[in-house]
Amino acid sequence: MSVDLANDYAQQAIADALSQFCAERYTEEGRREGADFPRDLWRELGLLGVLALGTPEGEGGACEGVAALEALGAGLFPGPLAATFFATQVLPEAERARVSRGEWIVALGEPPLLPFAALADCHLAVVGDKLLRVEPSSVEALETLGGEPWGRVEFSGGHGLEATPRAWALHDLALAAYGAAAGLALVAVTAEHARSRVQFGKPIGDFQAVAHPLADARVRLDAAATLARVAAHAWDTDAPDLRAHAAAARLSAARAGLDAAHTCHQLFGALGITLEGPVFRFSRRLRQLASGAPGEAGARAALLAQRGLS
Amino acid sequence: MNPAFSPEEEAFRAEVRDFLADYRDLDAFFLQGHRWERVRAFFAALAERGWLSLGWPVEAGGGGKPLSFEFILWDEVAYARAARNPLASGIVAKTIARHGDASQRERWLPPIRRGEIHFSLAYSEPEAGSDLAGLRCRAQRRGDAYVVDGQKCWQSYAQDMDYLWTLVRTGEAGSRGRGLSLLIVDKHSPGVTVRPLPTLDGDQLNEVFFDGAVVPVEQRIGPENGAWALMGEALADERHIQFPPGRVRRDLEEVIDWTRARGLESDPRVRHTLSELAVRVAEVEASALRVVDAMLRGASGAVEAAANKVIHTVVCQEIARAALDFGGPDALVAGERVELLWRQSLWETIGGGTSEVMRGVVARQGLGLGGRG
Numbered sequence: 001m002s003v004d005l006a007n008d009y010a011q012q013a014i015a016d017a018l019s020q021f022c023a024e025r026y027t028e029e030g031r032r033e034g035a036d037f038p039r040d041l042w043r044e045l046g047l048l049g050v051l052a053l054g055t056p057e058g059e060g061g062a063c064e065g066v067a068a069l070e071a072l073g074a075g076l077f078p079g080p081l082a083a084t085f086f087a088t089q090v091l092p093e094a095e096r097a098r099v100s101r102g103e104w105i106v107a108l109g110e111p112p113l114l115p116f117a118a119l120a121d122c123h124l125a126v127v128g129d130k131l132l133r134v135e136p137s138s139v140e141a142l143e144t145l146g147g148e149p150w151g152r153v154e155f156s157g158g159h160g161l162e163a164t165p166r167a168w169a170l171h172d173l174a175l176a177a178y179g180a181a182a183g184l185a186l187v188a189v190t191a192e193h194a195r196s197r198v199q200f201g202k203p204i205g206d207f208q209a210v211a212h213p214l215a216d217a218r219v220r221l222d223a224a225a226t227l228a229r230v231a232a233h234a235w236d237t238d239a240p241d242l243r244a245h246a247a248a249a250r251l252s253a254a255r256a257g258l259d260a261a262h263t264c265h266q267l268f269g270a271l272g273i274t275l276e277g278p279v280f281r282f283s284r285r286l287r288q289l290a291s292g293a294p295g296e297a298g299a300r301a302a303l304l305a306q307r308g309l310s
Numbered sequence: 311m312n313p314a315f316s317p318e319e320e321a322f323r324a325e326v327r328d329f330l331a332d333y334r335d336l337d338a339f340f341l342q343g344h345r346w347e348r349v350r351a352f353f354a355a356l357a358e359r360g361w362l363s364l365g366w367p368v369e370a371g372g373g374g375k376p377l378s379f380e381f382i383l384w385d386e387v388a389y390a391r392a393a394r395n396p397l398a399s400g401i402v403a404k405t406i407a408r409h410g411d412a413s414q415r416e417r418w419l420p421p422i423r424r425g426e427i428h429f430s431l432a433y434s435e436p437e438a439g440s441d442l443a444g445l446r447c448r449a450q451r452r453g454d455a456y457v458v459d460g461q462k463c464w465q466s467y468a469q470d471m472d473y474l475w476t477l478v479r480t481g482e483a484g485s486r487g488r489g490l491s492l493l494i495v496d497k498h499s500p501g502v503t504v505r506p507l508p509t510l511d512g513d514q515l516n517e518v519f520f521d522g523a524v525v526p527v528e529q530r531i532g533p534e535n536g537a538w539a540l541m542g543e544a545l546a547d548e549r550h551i552q553f554p555p556g557r558v559r560r561d562l563e564e565v566i567d568w569t570r571a572r573g574l575e576s577d578p579r580v581r582h583t584l585s586e587l588a589v590r591v592a593e594v595e596a597s598a599l600r601v602v603d604a605m606l607r608g609a610s611g612a613v614e615a616a617a618n619k620v621i622h623t624v625v626c627q628e629i630a631r632a633a634l635d636f637g638g639p640d641a642l643v644a645g646e647r648v649e650l651l652w653r654q655s656l657w658e659t660i661g662g663g664t665s666e667v668m669r670g671v672v673a674r675q676g677l678g679l680g681g682r683g
Contacts, residue, residue: 002319002378004312005603011311063311191677205679208670214679215672219597219617226596230313237314248592255589300585307566307588309575 022075046102146288
């Protein structure tokens with residue numbers, strides 16, 4: 001079979017089911033400023049099998065994971081998704097099952113700041129090139145720009161785990177698939193605005209000053225979304241440079257998502273800077289994804305190594 | 311979801327790479343004008359393997375291969391820097407195969423397939439660049455021939471080609487796209503003058519003057535005043551092989567080699583920039599894959615190809631600019647590869663449809679945004 005970037009039947013079924021899940025269950029009430037993390041929905045996600053994708057028990061690999069994450073990204077579904085996929089690759093079997101069933105929340109980060117630290121049942125600290133399972137002695141709860149419940153943690157010691165290239169690759173491609181889809185959803189919302197908002201007697205999307213930046217955003221996000229698919233295929237086939245593929249996808253989605261967010265804030269005019277406007281809930285998530293996730297240095301190193309620069 | 315080529319396609323890629331080993335020193339992807347006789351021989355060698363007509367319909371004497379094979383061929387040729395894909399076996403031949411009559415197919419397709427004759431596009435004019443439908447070069451019917459008068463501008467490779475694939479106005483002035491026809495003009499016929507327009511990269515474009523040039527009516531391809539639709543189809547035929555990512559992959563490799571040769575590769579700022587460029591090159595490859603994917607599914611690929619053109623050409627420039635930024639004075643020395651890349655990459659966002667035109671396609675067809683204002 002030659003190139004075919006579309007979802008297959010099963011992947012599309014996953015995407016459709018999760019789009020519906022987001023629309024019906026992750027409602028305005030859950031999205032409001034200051035809402036608690038929807039732990040019940042996270043558990044449901046686990047029961048649906050989404051968090052087990054890429055594990056021996058899961059009914060699908062990274063390609064199915066991408067289909068799922070795109071739907072969750074377009075719906076801005078909250079939670080430590082990439083961290084959870086990572087954890088399923090590094091934890092022992094019994095703990096992996098608790099994570100993939102949505103019973104445990106995972107905190108993965110570079111201490112002292114850990115995302116979801118106050119809620120988490122499993123804390124994974126990236127220290128240099130080491131990965132430690134830690135038990136925090138204290139957690140100071142923090143809010144972040146992205147509206148996520150983070151924490152400043154103190155711990156001593158910790159139990160070493162092996163962070164394999166496959167684990168990082170799954171983490172990075174999950175970030176990419178989610179982020180690219182969130183960005184594309186924001187571009188779609190903004191394009192709708194540009195088609196309907198009339199100024200100077202015509203829709204503002206008729207002006208190249210509006211249309212071209214949005215076109216650029218779309219072009220780059222499409223590329224990032226495709227890179228997530230390339231990375232997922234590399235992961236599923238255990239390609240030798242799978243980490244570099246995922247790194248490219250992650251870094252591409254981060255940059256494309258941020259650039260799109262800034263473009264869309266601008267194109268919405270005053271609506272772009274109000275809390276009730278549609279942009280901020282996307283842009284804060286995209287900003288959070290771009291710099292809140294661990295492992296960027298390793299991702300860049302993998303990309304350079306792929307090109308002979310070690 | 312499968313972003314990989316099939317084993318058969320990958321085997322073909324390996325075969326192409328083996329073949330290209332003999333042509334790596336040709337280095338005519340840039341500066342083809344300085345190496346035309348060797349490029350002509352290279353095209354003849356491709357023809358001998360049936361690769362100039364790889365994707366033509368079997369009934370037109372072609373290989374009938376899926377478009378993925380053409381993509382792989384020209385991607386590898388671009389990576390090897392051997393040459394750019396020729397127009398004769400692409401736009402010209404595919405249009406003749408589809409719209410030429412039996413005698414035209416018989417006359418033109420075999421020599422094109424054998425790599426014996428070559429064409430330059432003669433579309434743009436001084437007053438009609440991006441807005442091609444406004445062109446003025448006129449062809450008037452006189453018995454069994456057209457008499458062509460007017461000027462074309464910015465023709466690539468016209469100095470070396472045998473024929474000009476010429477878009478002319480045969481309808482009323484102001485008839486826009488409804489009054490255009492396609493003529494094959496023998497470059498050596500009386501009344502045709504080609505003059506060089508030296509370009510920044512050391513190569514040249516050309517301007518072409520027609521002064522009462524006589525073109526037999528049997529050298530009109532497709533209906534009189536019906537060229538616009540043919541041109542649209544011809545563009546669609548070639549979307550998958552325009553701007554192959556191998557060129558950009560090679561640009562980055564050359565810049566990395568150049569960086570390493572000067573001991574810059576351990577500088578943290580250089581490394582960060584190179585990692586960013588590696589991401590950008592991956593985006594270029596993904597964008598090209600999107601074009602192939604769309605066309606294999608039977609879609610037009612118009613939006614994907616416009617997107618690919620924007621991202622590919624911008625990244626060409628980013629790579630060259632980065633090398634000059636961190637290369638210091640060494641990068642400015644005439645004849646250095648990075649200096650050539652900088653000069654040459656400025657061409658890419660203009661030729662083959664400007665970035666502005668391409669963003670317009672994405673905005674209109676991809677995002678439903680109207681207007682050009």
